[in-house]
Amino acid sequence: MRFKIRKGVESSSEQSVVMFRIRRSFLSLFQASDDEEVFTPECVQRDDEDKHKTIYRRRFGMNPDVMRLQRAESSSGQSSSDYGEVFTPECVQRDDQEKHKTIYRFVCSHAGQFQCSLTSLVFVMEDEGEVLYNTVSWDSGLGQVQPAGPLYNIECSAGSVSHLHFQHCVIFSEENKDCLAVAHVTGGNVEIIQPLRVTETHVIIDIRDLSIFGLIWIKKKLGFPIKGQVLLFLRPVTVKQKILNVHLLPGNVPVSEVQRWHLDKKYIETSSKCQLFPKKQYSLCCQPEDCEVQPVSEMFELDPFGPNYHPTFEVFLDVNIEEIRLGVLETRDGKEVWKTRRILLTVAPSKGVEPPVQRRIPETEFVKTNRDKLIQRVSSVMAIADSLMSQDMINSEMYSKVRAADTREEKMRHLLDALDSGGAAVKAEFCRLLKEKEHHLVNELGPHL
Known part of the structure; x- marks a missing residue:
């Protein structure tokens, strides 16, 4: 008898229904041994089937070995340039962060494989979740570890990231394919993770928990470009x-x-x-x-x-x-x-065309046009409000309203009201501060600001 598996995962739970003729390569996963459970399948018939045709069905939680095998098959069948859906993360800053430090934010709505357009990191997601990640310094007492890429602090509250792919800079060959590993830094300890696989562009690892990760060289001397x-x-x-x-x-x-x-x-x-x-x-x-x-x-x-x-x-x-x-x-x-x-070094304007500086978006227009998006997306509200207050560009009453608001969105609404009261000069300074603290957002909303 020949069997073949057809797999599907129910949206309402983590169980799967397997209708099968068992495919030969998976047969060993279902064979019973002395310490394995023997099950009796449910016998079902579809409305259009004749009396001699029966489908055997078993409902069960997905076997971890099957899941790992599915992921390995998916990974091995994928070319080095095909990493699923490409996304551009939102770049956010927390109120206490310095101007050079930005956190990338990716909100994933479903399982899949996703590549960041800015960092080339690839996240394999088993479910929906919010991923926050940023670069951190390597000089954190990591001893003789030799970096081979940026060091990333990665967080996902839902715990739905199963694999990470780190872009490397190696010109791939048999000679140097084993020269990389991944350092996993937790609480001052460094764990060296051997890759599951190295492609022409990325090093792939599976993960149990998230913290700080970075590529390292495991060859002391590199004799190749x-x-x-x-x-x-x-x-x-x-x-x-x-x-x-x-x-x-x-x-x-x-x-x-x-x-x-x-x-x-x-x-x-x-x-x-x-x-x-x-x-x-x-x-x-x-x-x-x-x-x-x-x-x-x-x-x-x-x-x-x-x-x-x-x-x-x-x-x-x-x-x-x-x-x-x-x-x-x-x-x-x-x-x-x-x-x-x-x-x-410069882009000279064509004859009869205004120079770009004269076609820039005025700050007043930028604030008015993007009001709703600014309310939803500006993260460094208090840092901007503090700076405007220190320059006497907003009064203490307006500043107190911003500070007392419960949510970031409400804080931003009060700050925009203060900008309207202050006029063009205050809006110009707001835009300067926003470009300094969240320049990716400004580039997206007003590239000619």
């Missing part, structure tokens, strides 16, 4: 000079984390991928050649995983220079690792 990236930030210095900051970073450093530390600079988006050797010296190739570059060469270190992201090189430019050509070379042999390309 890694996936790198070149990030550019432009900052004005004087009316005559500007500086282009050039960052050489591992490819699994989230761009959003670097941007957060350089809010006062303009991020210049360009094709950034390259391959870099740890401990090798690199130099910049820059045209025009009279641009000053410092330092002349620099060693690429494989440990810049935050919280600070300092530039590898600085290029000093005349303020009127609108375009340069830039490349990255290995200092010793002159080999290009990031091919020379055009970098536009």
Whole structure:
């Protein structure tokens, strides 16, 4: 007799109904031994079936081995670039947080596999739940552990995360596929977790509880290149000079984390991928050649995983220079690792078109247009209110109403009322503070603010 399993999970409980011809690969899971329960199935017939056809049914809780096998089959059948549904998290800040620290928030409504568009973290969810995660510093007394990626503090109150996928920067091959593990930090203790599987892009682990996780190297010496990236930030210095900051970073450093530390600079988006050797010296190739570059060469270190992201090189430019050509070379042999390309430092307006600065959204319009969304989504209400109060931009009565409100939404309603009373200057300062504390929200609601 041949059997085949058809599995389904009832929405009202964690039980499943299995109507089966048992598939041969699962047969051993249902065979009875001396210490296993023998069951008598319910015999049922469908309305359209003849008298000789009977379906055997058993209702039971899903066997953990079956669940693990299903997840393993799903994982092994998935390509390295296909990680289910991609989402962009909400970026929130708690009232006591400094301006550089942001918490990512993902509200999941159903089971599945979900990849964060900002950090490339993948969460395998067994049920709905809210996931909060943020980067933390590696320098927390972790001994000789060598970081291979950002360190994440991950929380999920519902406990519905079953697996985590961490993006790595290894150029995948048989030689280096076993060079990574995951450090799990709890209460000052470090547990080293061996991966279930390593794909071309991610390291996959299963988890029992959430806290702090990060990729680590388990090979002391790395004799192979890694996936790198070149990030550019432009900052004005004087009316005559500007500086282009050039960052050489591992490819699994989230761009959003670097941007957060350089809010006062303009991020210049360009094709950034390259391959870099740890401990090798690199130099910049820059045209025009009279641009000053410092330092002349620099060693690429494989440990810049935050919280600070300092530039590898600085290029000093005349303020009127609108375009340069830039490349990255290995200092010793002159080999290009990031091919020379055009970098536009400004976007000149077309003839007859207003400059972007004149088409920016006024702060008064931004506050009025986005009132409902600001009430629902601004998390740093008290921090903004405190700053406005310290500058005498809202009076003590208005501030007291904000402070006394029970919910964050009510606090924000009172604060917006205070902005309406204060006029354009107060709204401008509110928008400046909001960009400083929750710039991802401002970029989403008013990119031209």
